[in-house]
Amino acid sequence: MNDKLYIVMPAYNEEANIEAVIAQWHPVVEKIGNDSRLMIVNDGSKDHTYDIMQSLQEKYPYLLPVNKANSGHGATVLFAYRKAIAEGADYVFQTDSDGQTDPDEFWKFWDNKEQYHFIIGARNNRQDGFGRIVVTRVLRLLVWLVFGEWVKDANTPFRLMKADRLQEVMKVIPEDFFLCNVVISTIAKKWGEKCIWYPITFKPRQGGVNSINLKRIFKIGLQAIGDFRLINKNLKEYKK
Numbered sequence: 001m002n003d004k005l006y007i008v009m010p011a012y013n014e015e016a017n018i019e020a021v022i023a024q025w026h027p028v029v030e031k032i033g034n035d036s037r038l039m040i041v042n043d044g045s046k047d048h049t050y051d052i053m054q055s056l057q058e059k060y061p062y063l064l065p066v067n068k069a070n071s072g073h074g075a076t077v078l079f080a081y082r083k084a085i086a087e088g089a090d091y092v093f094q095t096d097s098d099g100q101t102d103p104d105e106f107w108k109f110w111d112n113k114e115q116y117h118f119i120i121g122a123r124n125n126r127q128d129g130f131g132r133i134v135v136t137r138v139l140r141l142l143v144w145l146v147f148g149e150w151v152k153d154a155n156t157p158f159r160l161m162k163a164d165r166l167q168e169v170m171k172v173i174p175e176d177f178f179l180c181n182v183v184i185s186t187i188a189k190k191w192g193e194k195c196i197w198y199p200i201t202f203k204p205r206q207g208g209v210n211s212i213n214l215k216r217i218f219k220i221g222l223q224a225i226g227d228f229r230l231i232n233k234n235l236k237e238y239k240k
Contacts, residue, residue: 003091003113005029005036006084010076011097015047022053022060024103025095029062032110037064037087040097041080044070075176081166089163094181096157100203108198109160117165117193120185121158121200139179139224143186146228152197154185165193172234179224183231190235 007029011018022038029036042050042065053065068079077094084092091113095101101121109119123136136155144150159181169187173180188195 002034003032004034004089005032005091005093005110006087006089007036007038007093007095008077008080008084009038009040009095009097010043010073010080011040011045011049011053012043012070012073012076013045013047013049014097015045015049015052017099018049018052018097019056021097021099022056022063024099026060026062028103028106035088036062037084038062039064039066039080039084041066041068041076041083043068043072043076071176072178074178074180078170078173078175078177078180081170081180085163085167091160092163092166093160094157095159101158102201102203105158105198105200106160112196113160113162115194116196117162118185118188118195119160120153120195120197121156122153122197123156123158123202124199139182142224142228143182146225146232147186147190149186149189151182151185151189154182155179156185156200157181158200159185169193172231172238174230177227177231179227182224183228187231187235 007025009021018040022040026038029038038060040053040063042053050065050067053063057063057065066083068076080094081092093106093109112119136153139154140151143154166184169184172187173183177183
């Protein structure tokens with residue numbers, strides 16, 4: 001079977017990382033072939049992220065740089081998912097453009113794609129700072145309180161998804177939703193999709209600045225409560 005893969009990444013002010021990340025991930029889509037793409041969506045960066053991507057297109061022929069106005073991480077991820085599906089991807093793999101994930105760990109996911117609709121990373125020995133670990137734990141608790149589902153690692157930016165099942169799940173998610181990966185994981189589990197979590201490593205950022213602090217953690221938690229209630233309402237009204 002000729003499976004077409006789109007690896008999608010949001011990018012915002014990642015000029016310190018973007019070239020190294022492209023060099024790491026481009027061989028994956030090159031090896032798979034079948035018109036697969038490494039699609040990086042520049043979310044209105046204020047630095048030279050998009051210029052660097054454009055300059056590397058000749059060197060990396062499977063690279064697809066996309067530019068858009070700034071709308072935040074979650075909205076950019078949803079934009080990337082929709083674009084990948086519209087361009088005929090059979091599978092969509094999402095990770096971030098900060099260099100914290102390991103391309104070598106992708107192949108276990110790909111080798112098991114026929115068995116599952118959603119294969120999601122579970123981060124072990126995380127090296128991305130205490131603040132981000134707190135965010136993950138708070139979100140896991142809120143998911144349990146609002147949806148009644150205990151999700152191992154809901155917002156991992158390392159996930160392989162069958163495009164047609166992803167498209168179905170996204171029907172209940174608003175266009176610019178903030179915590180899209182969290183609710184995609186939650187809905188997939190709630191609907192009884194074929195899901196599995198595989199352990200992955202999670203390295204420190206290769207460059208740039210970690211933007212998470214206690215004030216932002218509190219803000220994320222408050223926003224998540226309202227957002228999750230909206231999704232829960234949509235779920236009750238939606239019929240597959």
